[in-house]
Amino acid sequence: MRKYVIALLIAVLIFGRLDSIRELTDLAVVKAFGIDLTEDGKYHISAIVIDTSDKENSESGIIYESTGDSVHDAARNIVGISPKKLYLAHMETLIISEEIAKDKMENVLDFFIRDNEGSNAFYLFIANGNKSSEIIDTINQEKIDMVSFLKASEKYRGNANLKNLNEIIKTIFKEGIEVCVNSISVKDDKVLINNMAYFKDWQMKDYLSQEESVLYNVLTNEVNNIIMSVGSEDNLAVLEIVDSKSKISIDKQQNNKINIKIDVNGNLSETSKNIQIKSTNDLEEIQKSFESKINSDVIEFCNKIKNEYNTDILGIGNLLYRKKNTLYTEENYLQKLSIDVETNVNISNQGGINKKW
Amino acid sequence: MVEKESNEIYSFSIGCIFLSSFLAMFLGLGSYIMFNLSKNDTYIAVLVGSVLLFGIFYIFNYIFTHNEEENLIALNKKIFNKKFAFILNIILFIAFFVISCIIIFNISNFLNIEYLADSTVNFFKVLIFIPIIYICSKSLPVIIKANQIFAIISVIFVAIDLIGLYPKFDFINLEPVLNTSIPKLMHSILMYVLFGIVAFCMILVTSRSRVKDKDNISSKLFKMIVFSNIIQFIIIIATILVLGEDFIGIFRFPEYIALKQFSLFNILERVENILALHFYFNSFSLLTFLYYYMIKILPNIKIKKYYPFLISIAIYIVTSIVFKEGISFYEIVNKNIIYVILAGILVPILLVFLRMKKIDKKLKIND
Numbered sequence: 169m170r171k172y173v174i175a176l177l178i179a180v181l182i183f184g185r186l187d188s189i190r191e192l193t194d195l196a197v198v199k200a201f202g203i204d205l206t207e208d209g210k211y212h213i214s215a216i217v218i219d220t221s222d223k224e225n226s227e228s229g230i231i232y233e234s235t236g237d238s239v240h241d242a243a244r245n246i247v248g249i250s251p252k253k254l255y256l257a258h259m260e261t262l263i264i265s266e267e268i269a270k271d272k273m274e275n276v277l278d279f280f281i282r283d284n285e286g287s288n289a290f291y292l293f294i295a296n297g298n299k300s301s302e303i304i305d306t307i308n309q310e311k312i313d314m315v316s317f318l319k320a321s322e323k324y325r326g327n328a329n330l331k332n333l334n335e336i337i338k339t340i341f342k343e344g345i346e347v348c349v350n351s352i353s354v355k356d357d358k359v360l361i362n363n364m365a366y367f368k369d370w371q372m373k374d375y376l377s378q379e380e381s382v383l384y385n386v387l388t389n390e391v392n393n394i395i396m397s398v399g400s401e402d403n404l405a406v407l408e409i410v411d412s413k414s415k416i417s418i419d420k421q422q423n424n425k426i427n428i429k430i431d432v433n434g435n436l437s438e439t440s441k442n443i444q445i446k447s448t449n450d451l452e453e454i455q456k457s458f459e460s461k462i463n464s465d466v467i468e469f470c471n472k473i474k475n476e477y478n479t480d481i482l483g484i485g486n487l488l489y490r491k492k493n494t495l496y497t498e499e500n501y502l503q504k505l506s507i508d509v510e511t512n513v514n515i516s517n518q519g520g521i522n523k524k525w
Numbered sequence: 526m527v528e529k530e531s532n533e534i535y536s537f538s539i540g541c542i543f544l545s546s547f548l549a550m551f552l553g554l555g556s557y558i559m560f561n562l563s564k565n566d567t568y569i570a571v572l573v574g575s576v577l578l579f580g581i582f583y584i585f586n587y588i589f590t591h592n593e594e595e596n597l598i599a600l601n602k603k604i605f606n607k608k609f610a611f612i613l614n615i616i617l618f619i620a621f622f623v624i625s626c627i628i629i630f631n632i633s634n635f636l637n638i639e640y641l642a643d644s645t646v647n648f649f650k651v652l653i654f655i656p657i658i659y660i661c662s663k664s665l666p667v668i669i670k671a672n673q674i675f676a677i678i679s680v681i682f683v684a685i686d687l688i689g690l691y692p693k694f695d696f697i698n699l700e701p702v703l704n705t706s707i708p709k710l711m712h713s714i715l716m717y718v719l720f721g722i723v724a725f726c727m728i729l730v731t732s733r734s735r736v737k738d739k740d741n742i743s744s745k746l747f748k749m750i751v752f753s754n755i756i757q758f759i760i761i762i763a764t765i766l767v768l769g770e771d772f773i774g775i776f777r778f779p780e781y782i783a784l785k786q787f788s789l790f791n792i793l794e795r796v797e798n799i800l801a802l803h804f805y806f807n808s809f810s811l812l813t814f815l816y817y818y819m820i821k822i823l824p825n826i827k828i829k830k831y832y833p834f835l836i837s838i839a840i841y842i843v844t845s846i847v848f849k850e851g852i853s854f855y856e857i858v859n860k861n862i863i864y865v866i867l868a869g870i871l872v873p874i875l876l877v878f879l880r881m882k883k884i885d886k887k888l889k890i891n892d
């Protein structure tokens with residue numbers, strides 16, 4: 169029996185080959201990847217490849233650019249410039265141009281969904297007002313760690329979230345929910361993480377405003393550490409939200425009514441001279457003013473989603489679908505819904521100060 | 526100290542045969558068919574199917590415990606006349622051969638898609654044949670022990686999968702509950718039961734008479750069958766909870782795609798290729814038993830020792846001709862596997878069961 173097994177092993181060597189085998193030294197490990205559309209409809213890619221030869225400066229990379237009829241074709245054409253094939257499994261950032269986001273998003277993402285090497289755990293950005301290649305170039309020049317940059321933006325500004333491509337694709341495939349994607353731009357040679365771009369049926373429509381991006385992330389439980397203020401000048405109070413939870417549900421009595429409940433826990437981080445907190449009544453009053461501000465902002469945002477954007481980025485349709493609500497099957501179901509918002513703000517920390525001045 | 530004999534078979538090992546064969550029938554095959562039928566309601570199909578399988582266990586357990594012969598093939602020769610036993614064994618041979626072809630192509634396709642995309646499927650087939658041909662030259666107790674090791678590894682891997690995937694569970698993915706039409710759900714349940722029947726058939730590769738710890742063997746086996754169904758339920762529900770209703774149907778190997786999101790305390794990530802090895806181990810175990818059956822059915826002649834080699838060549842040729850690639854494979858399998866299992870395994874097993882009952886009844890009357 170042994171000789172037959174040996175014969176088979178020889179057959180493996182003769183008839184089959186491990187064609188996928190690649191040595192680490194043959195790989196061009198990609199850190200960031202940008203895709204643009206050329207005027208003649210071709211894909212132009214730019215990739216930051218980790219420069220393994222520069223050991224002292226591990227953050228620097230080499231930029232390769234090429235053009236092709238498809239993303240894969242363009243990636244393969246890199247071999248004409250570099251002896252190594254692009255390896256996307258360790259990619260951190262994917263930037264796609266607005267043109268692609270508006271028209272060819274489905275085609276481009278298909279390449280990444282099919283790729284068996286990567287886990288699609290990288291972050292997707294829309295190039296807001298710039299070409300992807302320009303942004304890729306600035307990221308490389310400024311040696312920006314995009315993951316840390318995005319995490320800081322998500323944590324302290326709330327206008328971006330940490331949904332990776334895998335989670336974005338999952339959302340796109342879900343019934344009754346549209347996706348919002350982070351955007352990025354370059355201004356004065358500085359990279360900026362901008363407001364989120366909203367989509368409908370795989371197509372980017374426009375960008376949310378800064379406040380709307382934050383509200384979107386709060387309502388979808390993607391961020392919980394942001395700053396908000398009420399009043400102005402001498403009546404200003406600033407709240408640093410440290411924890412927020414929102415829940416969207418269908419009203420038990422009325423099946424066309426959506427209840428949004430937001431629980432916010434925060435610290436008072438700044439007050440102007442007219443804001444005096446000497447008793448629980450003062451604190452409750454401030455809490456109420458924050459609650460009414462959040463309520464009115466959310467209502468305004470929801471009305472805009474319903475009437476202006478006409479895209480279900482909050483996933484209300486998904487909720488209706490999951491609960492087998494027949495309203496979901498109707499056309500323009502968003503317009504037929506009434507939305508009620510209830511917010512509870514709890515200021516747990518006033519900075520340890522009893523203001524007496 | 527007296528050394529244990531190497532040819533001993535224990536009841537736990539028999540349970541392990543069911544476990545690994547059962548799990549092998551699902552990766553990219555049973556689960557893919559079921560997910561496409563019942564989507565996120567597949568876990569309900571698994572629950573109902575499990576209950577039905579517990580009932581069907583009675584038939585297989587009866588044959589297993591009342592069989593005084595070496596295995597199912599020898600039993601057929603004993604209880605039926607020569608001609609009928611020959612026909613029945615040929616039907617079983619065809620069914621086992623077809624299932625072997627399906628499993629070989631499925632696991633080769635899996636390795637091709639997810640591991641080495643630039644290599645050919647045929648290359649993987651040969652790689653799988655090598656250990657199978659080798660192990661077929663060993664005795665049944667050795668094969669069963671090897672399977673036992675693989676079954677234990679599988680359970681450990683599933684437990685690790687569960688820990689690493691738990692943070693990715695989204696229980697909203699179970700909604701909407703019972704959104705699948707009843708015929709599709711019934712079809713899904715039927716598929717689950719049929720794949721279970723193939724696994725049940727594998728335990729008849731031996732009989733109670735060859736097992737060392739015969740006492741309470743039925744209850745021990747039943748416990749292992751319940752355990753196997755729990756493991757399968759965990760795999761199915763974990764895949765649903767990670768991927769969700771809409772994402773689950775687009776991938777050829779959804780369990781593997783779910784594993785891509787494995788993260789153990791944010792330290793151990795991207796280990797799906799190692800964790801998915803148990804899919805290969807289970808398929809290997811099932812294939813060794815299918816080969817064993819086929820070898821036993823073929824005539825006991827001079828070239829007997831070449832049978833594993835010849836069967837492998839036949840499988841290689843048939844799979845190369847019939848299954849061109851993944852999509853055609855799935856279409857063919859989805860349409861025909863019901864008939865293969867029903868006509869090729871369930872009907873012969875029922876005939877054996879009824880015949881044994883009849884003989885038993887006669888013996889009781891004579892007593």
